[in-house]
Amino acid sequence: MSGADTEPRSPRPLGWKADAADVPSTEWGWSGENHTFFRIAGFVTALFLLVMMIGNHESRIEDLYLIGFALSIVGFIGIDWLRRRRKG
Numbered sequence: 001m002s003g004a005d006t007e008p009r010s011p012r013p014l015g016w017k018a019d020a021a022d023v024p025s026t027e028w029g030w031s032g033e034n035h036t037f038f039r040i041a042g043f044v045t046a047l048f049l050l051v052m053m054i055g056n057h058e059s060r061i062e063d064l065y066l067i068g069f070a071l072s073i074v075g076f077i078g079i080d081w082l083r084r085r086r087k088g
Contacts, residue, residue: 046070
């Protein structure tokens, strides 16, 4: 058994960019994260949860859960935005 197979891999730093030699898909642009897309998807999901409050349910417990989940999604997006803003 070679020594390279048993050595643990070091974690990549946050600002690490994939190299085409390491990951061939970088030529197509698939190795990075698109933070704008994830933020937009989060806001659309939160909006969808709030629109689900319109319906034929009788109690308001469902509304509280929908509002809570929508607020938590928006909160996570805000925390991510603040972290990236402070880092740069």
